[in-house]
Amino acid sequence: xxxLSLPLPATARRAASGKRxxxxxxxxxxxxxxxxxxxxxxxxxxxxxxxxxxxGNLPSFQEHVASFGGLTPFDAYVPIxxxxxxxxxxxxxxxxxxxxxxxxxxxxxxxxxxxxxSWLLTAQGLIQLCIAVAGVLVIVVTSITVFAAPAxxxxxxxxxxxxxxxxxxxxxxxxxxxxxxxxxAASVIGRLVFFPMMFFAGLWLxxxxxxxxxxxxxxxxxxxxxxxxxxxxxxQGFPPTAPLLVLAGYAVVFGFLAKRFxxxx
Amino acid sequence: MGxxxxxxxxxxxxxxxxxxxxxxxxxxxxxxxxxxxxxxxxFSVAEGEIFGILGPNGAGKTTTVxxxxxxxxxxxxxxxxxxxxxxxDQNEIHEVVGVQLQASAxxxxxxxxxxxxxxxxxxxxxxxxAELTEALGLASKRNDYYKSLSGGQRQRLSVALALIGRxxxxxxxxxxxxxxxxxxxxxxxxxxxxxxxxxxxxxxxxFMEEAERLCDRVxxxxxxxxxxxxxxxGLAARTQGGKSVRFLPSSSFDxxxxxELPEVTGVERDGQHVTVMGTxxxxxxxxxxxxxxxxxxxxxQLGSSSLEDAFVRLTGSHSDKxxxxx
Numbered sequence: 050x051x052x053l054s055l056p057l058p059a060t061a062r063r064a065a066s067g068k069r070x071x072x073x074x075x076x077x078x079x080x081x082x083x084x085x086x087x088x089x090x091x092x093x094x095x096x097x098x099x100x101x102x103x104x105g106n107l108p109s110f111q112e113h114v115a116s117f118g119g120l121t122p123f124d125a126y127v128p129i130x131x132x133x134x135x136x137x138x139x140x141x142x143x144x145x146x147x148x149x150x151x152x153x154x155x156x157x158x159x160x161x162x163x164x165x166x167s168w169l170l171t172a173q174g175l176i177q178l179c180i181a182v183a184g185v186l187v188i189v190v191t192s193i194t195v196f197a198a199p200a201x202x203x204x205x206x207x208x209x210x211x212x213x214x215x216x217x218x219x220x221x222x223x224x225x226x227x228x229x230x231x232x233x234a235a236s237v238i239g240r241l242v243f244f245p246m247m248f249f250a251g252l253w254l255x256x257x258x259x260x261x262x263x264x265x266x267x268x269x270x271x272x273x274x275x276x277x278x279x280x281x282x283x284x285q286g287f288p289p290t291a292p293l294l295v296l297a298g299y300a301v302v303f304g305f306l307a308k309r310f311x312x313x314x
Numbered sequence: 315m316g317x318x319x320x321x322x323x324x325x326x327x328x329x330x331x332x333x334x335x336x337x338x339x340x341x342x343x344x345x346x347x348x349x350x351x352x353x354x355x356x357f358s359v360a361e362g363e364i365f366g367i368l369g370p371n372g373a374g375k376t377t378t379v380x381x382x383x384x385x386x387x388x389x390x391x392x393x394x395x396x397x398x399x400x401x402x403d404q405n406e407i408h409e410v411v412g413v414q415l416q417a418s419a420x421x422x423x424x425x426x427x428x429x430x431x432x433x434x435x436x437x438x439x440x441x442x443x444a445e446l447t448e449a450l451g452l453a454s455k456r457n458d459y460y461k462s463l464s465g466g467q468r469q470r471l472s473v474a475l476a477l478i479g480r481x482x483x484x485x486x487x488x489x490x491x492x493x494x495x496x497x498x499x500x501x502x503x504x505x506x507x508x509x510x511x512x513x514x515x516x517x518x519x520x521f522m523e524e525a526e527r528l529c530d531r532v533x534x535x536x537x538x539x540x541x542x543x544x545x546x547x548g549l550a551a552r553t554q555g556g557k558s559v560r561f562l563p564s565s566s567f568d569x570x571x572x573x574e575l576p577e578v579t580g581v582e583r584d585g586q587h588v589t590v591m592g593t594x595x596x597x598x599x600x601x602x603x604x605x606x607x608x609x610x611x612x613x614x615q616l617g618s619s620s621l622e623d624a625f626v627r628l629t630g631s632h633s634d635k636x637x638x639x640x
Contacts, residue, residue: 071435078424078432085423154418160385161413162479163405164436 071164075172082146083176089142093177094184096137097130101188105196117257120284124199125255127192128279132214132250132272134184138177139218140246141239144226146173148235151226156313166313170223177222178215185211189283199284206282209293214275217296220303221271227310249273256280268292271299334397336361336483336514337382342391343538344377351377352388353538359531361482364505364515366529366546368522370629374538375518376416379485382516383411396482409438412481414472416488416518422461426452426471429460430478437479450474450504466497473504477513484508487518502527522625526550536629549624557596560589561611563604571607575599587613 083089104110110123117125147170150156156166189207192198201207225242229235248254249263250272256264267273274292281288337359344352352374359365367375380386382393384400384407392399398406420429430447434440447453450470455463463471469489476484486505490498498521505528509515519525525532526546534542534549542549569581569588577599578592590600597616604611 067435067438071432074432074435078421078428081428082421082423149421153420154415155420157385157415158413158418158420158475161383161408161411161415162433162436163408163438 068164072168072172075164075168076175079146079169079172079176083180088145089138089177089180093134093138093142093180094187097133097184098187098191100133101127101130101191101196105192117255120257122255123192123196124284125251125257125280127188127198128276128283129251129255131185131188131211131279132275133247133252134188135181135211135214135275136218136243136246136250136272138181138184139215139222140225140242141222141236142177142180143173143219143222144229144235144239145232147223147226148229149232151312151314152231154314160313174219178219181215182211201283202286203282203288206287207279210275210278210282210288210296213278213293213296213300214271217271217275217299217303220300220307223307223311224303227307227312246270246272250276269295271296334361335359335394336363336396337365337516338392338394339378339382340392342378342381342388342393344374344381344386344388350538352381354391355533355535355538355540356391357533357540357543359514359516361514362509362512363530364509364517364528366525366532367516367518367535368520368525368532368625369535370520373535373629375520375535376487378535379487379516379518383407383413383485409479410482412476412479412484414476414484414486414489416491418472419468420460420471422459424460425456426458426460426463427456429471430456430474433475433478439480441478441480443478446474446478449507451500464497466493466500469493469497469501470504473501477508481513483514483516485516485518488520489517490519490521490524498524534625534628541628542624549628557593558589558591558617559597559600559611560587560615560617561600562586562613563588564610564612565608567604567607567609571603572600575603 104123104126107123110126111121113119113121150166150169156169159166159169185207189201193200221242222239225235225238229238249267249270251257251259251267254263256267256273256276259267268277268291274295277292278288278296281292335358337357339358340356342352342355343350355374355378357365367378369375377386381388382395382400384404387401394400395407395411398410400407424432426447427443430443434443443456444453447456450473452467452470452474455467455471460468460471473486473489476486489505490501493501502524505515505517517525517529529546531544532542532546532549533540563586569583572578572581572590575592577594577596578590580591582589582591590596592599597614601611
């Protein structure tokens with residue numbers, strides 16, 4: 050049968066600008082939803098900032114400790130809390146709305162309109178990334194201005210480390226959205242993934258205090274690598290290649306898996 | 315004219331609209347593993363028609379519609395929407411077909427106006443939001459959150475989203491399921507309003523009354539096949555000869571008196587009442603025969619067999635289906 054999709058040169062340009070408007074509106078509505086139900090803002094910015102303020106007010110956290118390589122515990126915790134923000138938004142902030150939309154039939158409804166449901170996924174990814182970046186920014190800036198932490202050795206290193214961390218972690222969030230049938234399931238799986246990952250990031254036992262075996266494992270976990278990269282950027286300079294490669298590896302593997310297994314309905 | 319109406323002028327006017335069916339489905343077949351959802355379904359819907367797809371749960375109604383709009387690809391058979399192939403002309407199909415899918419909700423914390431504004435931005439020639447909300451009785455709800463809407467209002471919003479691109483064909487799947495009778499009647503008036511604007515409607519339902527009231531023609535689907543296709547009245551008449559008379563006799567009489575009449579196909583007694591089924595000039599024949607025996611009929615009620623009778627008759631060969639119908 051012949052196809053009847055007739056091109057429309059006269060309206061093509063209008064259509065292109067219309068598509069941009071549509072994506073802008075999707076972003077706007079997702080931002081509204083994020084603001085009206087600010088779980089992501091609380092988990093991604095609120096909790097790590099509260100922890101930062103508590104740690105900043107503990108006198109013992111301000112003393113230089115030999116076993117921390119001469120760092121103060123506070124300084125050791127700044128990158129951990131930065132990674133907390135990114136991880137929270139990646140493994141909980143991203144999959145919960147996506148599974149909610151799938152559960153509600155929003156993705157299915159979109160697939161009957163000229164706008165593909167992948168746009169909603171992209172919009173959610175961008176919004177969660179923005180919150181994550183804002184979270185990192187608030188943590189780093191507060192640590193320097195309020196708690197007199199040293200200024201980062203490499204700003205470029207931090208930006209690269211945070212973006213690579215997001216690139217490695219967001220596909221894990223998508224994979225959670227692929228596995229979970231409901232938003233509740235996504236929230237449970239997200240937490241089951243988040244807390245062990247945070248352990249290897251050093252939330253309970255900073256990497257400087259980890260025994261060699263744990264540290265080796267930590268180096269190959271996404272959050273261990275992320276903390277390593279961000280900490281190096283803050284204290285020494287541009288981060289070493291190893292943690293960046295680990296993060297890139299997670300991005301590729303989970304990016305592939307998420308693309309393969311994500312279901313729109 | 316025009317809020318709910320199809321986009322005028324332009325690309326789809328290339329073919330003469332009269333000669334082309336709005337929807338044409340031929341020998342559609344779709345299986346999910348072992349399960350044959352659609353066995354062999356063919357029908358054609360004229361432009362401007364309200365076409366009903368009626369059948370018990372699991373009959374293959376939704377799968378048929380999903381294949382028709384390109385949400386699923388059939389194993390075999392073809393479907394055309396306004397001459398477009400849903401498998402290859404997705405972009406065009408999405409512009410000209412508005413779909414209201416079964417059981418699909420929206421985010422609780424978005425406002426009605428925000429949702430409409432969003433979906434409006436997806437289309438090249440969208441309807442005017444103010445006019446659309448006015449027509450659907452949602453004008454006063456534009457600042458309300460989705461979660462605060464009643465079931466009927468949510469359904470109307472869902473229909474509004476199906477119409478906001480000014481489609482030429484609207485697909486409404488189980489749109490009144492879960493609504494209270496009042497909201498259902500409102501929805502029916504709404505559909506009649508849409509039709510008056512020249513939109514072709516594909517209405518999936520398992521409510522007989524809905525199909526009877528709204529549809530120009532109905533395809534009765536069971537077990538993945540079309541088991542009957544006719545006007546609602548035609549379907550009803552086809553099954554039982556169509557008529558019934560129920561009355562209270564003034565005194566007892568021999569039912570054989572009525573059974574032997576050529577117009578009568580059956581006589582039933584429930585309590586004091588007698589119901590006579592048959593065709594032709596049934597009422598006169600029955601009254602005359604009773605009068606001849608000195609019996610008068612009081613409390614006379616006339617009925618014509620409904621689509622529901624047809625439905626039960628045609629799909630009822632397996633009795634378990636009746637539960638699904640109710």
